[in-house]
Amino acid sequence: MMDGLMKLYAILAFIPVIPFAAVLIGYGTYIKDWKRAFRMAMDVSTVFFIGCVAGQFNLIFDSQFGIYGIMLVMILAGGLLGNAQFRKRGKVNAKRIFQAVWRLSFFATSFLYIVFMAVLIGRMLFTMSA
Numbered sequence: 035m036m037d038g039l040m041k042l043y044a045i046l047a048f049i050p051v052i053p054f055a056a057v058l059i060g061y062g063t064y065i066k067d068w069k070r071a072f073r074m075a076m077d078v079s080t081v082f083f084i085g086c087v088a089g090q091f092n093l094i095f096d097s098q099f100g101i102y103g104i105m106l107v108m109i110l111a112g113g114l115l116g117n118a119q120f121r122k123r124g125k126v127n128a129k130r131i132f133q134a135v136w137r138l139s140f141f142a143t144s145f146l147y148i149v150f151m152a153v154l155i156g157r158m159l160f161t162m163s164a
Contacts, residue, residue, distance in 0.1 A: 043085065050082035050147065076140045083143035090150035094157075104143070111135050 046053050057078045062071030088100030112135045116126050 043082075047082045047085040047089070050079050050086050050144075053082050054079035073137075076137060080136055080140040080143065083140060083147055087143045087146045087150060090147070090154060094150060094153055104139075107142075108135050108139055111138060 054075045058068075058071050058075035061074050062068045065071060084101070084104055088104055091100035091103065092098060112131050115131045115134055116128075119131065120126050
């Protein structure tokens, strides 16, 4: 059972745009609110983007630090946002901070996905021709 779930995650994380499009179209068609559907698709596909970018990082830099680096940046971002929120409002709303970090992670990892994919494709093309 667990092996099947890991294989399913690996397939979906290989091209994380597929889960994004599936959630966007499916949920958007169901609720008819495309703005809310877009946010839901972002939230769901972030898990797949994180896994894919971590794997790409490990391939490019020949390390095992990818997932730990992403989590470290997310924790630091949460701390910085929490500190800013505490200074401004005098209290911390953990749900809003988690949501902000999660959505910022979507944008950061989707950008890194494109950059790392270009690097990996370029590396593959230049090693094949040499």
